[in-house]
Amino acid sequence: MSTKKALSAIAVATALLSGSALADGINATLEMSQQDYKNSDNVVVKVTLTNEEHVPVKLLKWYTAADGVEESLFKVTANGEKRQYLGAHYKRQAPTKDDYIKLKSGESISYDVELSSLYDMSSTAEYEISYDVSSLQLFSPNPGQAKKLARLGIEGIHSQPTSFYLEGRELKQGTNKGKPGGGDGGGEIDGVTFTGRCSNSQKTDILAGLDAAKEMSADANQHLNGNNSNSLRYSTWFGDYNSSRWNTVSNNFSKIDSALNNESLTIDCSCKKKYFAYVYPTQPYKIYMCGAFWSAPTTGTDSKGGTIIHEMSHFNVVAGTDDIVYGQSGAKSLAVSNPAQAIQNADSHEYFAENTPNLN
């Protein structure tokens, strides 16, 4: 605890000092609103680039966050150890003039960048970051100045470092303990591997959703093991009672429950679509979360927990369900009109598990 306080004090001092770094024309500064972060916090840094030349300068967008982060823009260390950039590297054509943004003399641009999705921040440490970019093509070559600008580009733009304390997640004993995440995502927590730039808050949301899904599947199993042929909950989502269909549903839920508790899941956060989530049924157990997932409640109708149940049910090794109809009203109608299809419909499983409103 005392170590932590001392470190924070250093962080404050550094933050106050983190002023101008001379980069021969473009000055980069970093600002952070906090010095201490919990593992559920997103880590946002404000990058400000200022043209301190007397003339306009054209800067290659790829090395700013103008269109989101498309290159490694920062040098990041955790307790002095370098942290790899996990985000995208784009393979590109040579830049054209549209790839440059112009900064007038004295003009500044600022961007907010979320760092926990771009660098492995799973361990508790004092993190230090600085803006650190360089490229032959960083500055658009003016006639007659091509050589000078290329040289300046290679020298690059560097800010003073700023630091913060982050309380990382406790990693589970065993695999990957304390190791940075492999590839593109940010490590493993509680048997869940994250890929596709999951931020701290997204990881928190996913873990809460998973807990909810486990509770839902346990509850669904318990209900189905009760073998209550008059169950309103069953008939609402799966139609008239019939022992063979009941057994299919019961078997599906026991497999969903088993997979949730025993299999290693991979959750990907790169989907930008507005829908909830998707999977490839032939590729267990990787789930791609999309826009609507993040705004969904943890439990209840179309919740995070329910979405995970829905997606797990799709895997062919689990229940091999399909999307026959979408939404609650569609699922209710399907239960009446075609129970044989209802027991193959992913949403029907989800709504049965969410049990909202409670029909027990």
Place this chain on the structure above:
Amino acid sequence: MKKVIILMLAASIIYLSPLSAKAGAIMFPQCKLTQHGNEARLLFTLHNPSEQSWRFLQWKTPFDAWFSEFVHITHQGVQIPYEGALMKRGEPDKEDYLTLNAGDNIQVELELTQAFKLNNGEYTVEISPILLTPLAESKLKNSTLELTCPKIQINL
């Protein structure tokens, strides 16, 4: 790209001719699958010879590749498993619908190997029916057209 469209218009006349023959009848939208040479690539065409504009939900249509299972392929009577994605979506909103204007032709290409493992041989390809509803202010209001595209045989 233009060439393809012109060719398809020419082709569409052929499959439309039986309906055009019925003078005065309301012509409904039509759809068609065509194979590119002997590749596992199909061109899906939705044509609207009627004076009525229609709209349809893109989900589970060729405009949704490959986030739902809308293509069904069999080889010697055996179903080839779908290996594309399945997307959970909630309720559709305006952007999820496509409009098929009167007289319009819309097309999309389907690369079947993105979602199916296919070897050489003969396959039967079918797509799920498309549900079209007339755009508002129509005498057909409140009706839904279930458009079934003829299945095709392809040789790879």
